[in-house]
Amino acid sequence: MKNHDLHITNSLTRKKEVFQPIKPPFVGLYVCGPTVYGDAHLGHARPAVTFDLVFRYLKHLGYKVRYVRNITDVGHLENDADDGEDKVAKKARLEQLEPMEVVQYYTDRYHHDMEKLNILKPSIEPRASGHIIEQIEMARAILKAGYAYEVNGSVYFDVARYNMDYKYGKLSGRVVEEMVAGNRDLEGQDEKRHPADFALWKKASPTHIMRWPSPWGEGFPGWHLECSAMGAKYLGTTFDIHGGGMDLLFPHHECEIAQSNAANGKDAVRYWMHNNMITINGQKMGKSLGNFITLREFFEGSHKSLHQAYDPMTIRFFILQAHYRSTLDFSNEALQAAEKGLQRLLQAMETLERIKASKTSSVDVSLLEKKCYEALNDDFNAPVAIAHLFDSVRTINSVKDKKESLSSDHLESLRNTFKTFVTDIFGLSGEISKQGEESGQIISGLMDLLLELRQEARKQKDWSTSDKIRDALNGLNINVKDGAEGSSWSISGKN
């Protein structure tokens, strides 16, 4: 285990707290995954990248992390009214598919997008529909404890009753008494005793497709219950970190807290982490607003708002350049800036492999590693760590230009630090390495040959031949750069 002084902003206290796992070296991390009834959009990439960073960094520090990210495939209703339709079931009805076909289709596509973004797979990826029994058991426990009631085959959480023994609303700062007045009128809430009550189990109407037997008749679980049930099953009744988007803070996470306390008599989560939203024209990118752009559309450039296609790594870097608790505003300009910046960073890493050590160093690079750790220990401040790395990029390029020098110790230290942070922790990788060992080797071999031929032409001042090679490669999005030490090349972004 590395020595560290990791601080995490806990949404529950709204303060930065020292991170102390319950049972080191183990860490339990639960993150709310997607409801699989549509393609993932840019907004979905935010928690994925954020908690991928958390996962990677905790592992890097030496923790044994069990990372659970669920797939919601049942119980997520269009709205809170009794006639609210299940999101998955609705999609299935519209497309005339079996609900599980919808689930499988979008789960596969989600995985594909996540892989492109170089998101590590979670340790466990449980589905809500695979844990009906656990959810029924939890609902029973809550009923038995007296914090829920049954009406017509549905089970509702009794918020008012719960609030007498615990404090409902401590995460979102809501007060139960005040929630009645502010609540909008929703039809079909007759069964609930209090507007703030929420379903643990819903009776299935005769036409409802997704249904399971339960002590209360055929039905399906409420949305909030799955996370509580699956978190407890795989991470224990108390675990370290629970993450998700800020928009889930209320009611979803508030309900989770209540369910866990009601069922187990204690809080399930030590540290609540919430990533902020991605905005577009200053407004939240979201499904209901219809202003979202899917990740596939970004990768292909196939959305009318996009001026070009964006590499998944550009998206990843774009997200890492902002702190996870800040909103991040999308625009083509901002993404293009991220694309250029990432190229500069990755190019410097390649340069780092090529430059040769001197006897002495003219610059001090020993502090870089320390500064990067300090940044990440401060609530995973990736943008600050990246800024430090960019400072070293300038140094690296100056060494390449023979304006500065590095000793072999310093050079080695820089290489290690860049690999650790850029590759391992930030999960950023260049195009070439992703193409597989074999084809990558072939390409670099071919490029060496081409550049050698071009160099010979240049020696003989045969500019037409040398420019022809360069222009043709340019046409393939390969940039040729002539330096003092010969020429180098890189693959540029797609246009």
Add this chain to the structure above:
RNA sequence: GGUCUCGUGGCCGAGUGGCUAGGCGGAGGUCUGCAAAACCUUUUACAGCGGUUCGAAUCCGCUCGAGACCUCCA
């Protein structure tokens, strides 16, 4: 209406009492057969008003503006 967050230079974004983050863009220069890249210099900041302080972008108050949640949303 309630709860909360935010307003930083052309753009994206760190910072949260004194030491002008960083990236992208613009301008000038060095290098180069040309180009690209790189390097150097440079440009425009902390919404407004008041207060606390030796000192505020940073703390407090007010005003204006934007957003999130209160229904599903990452």
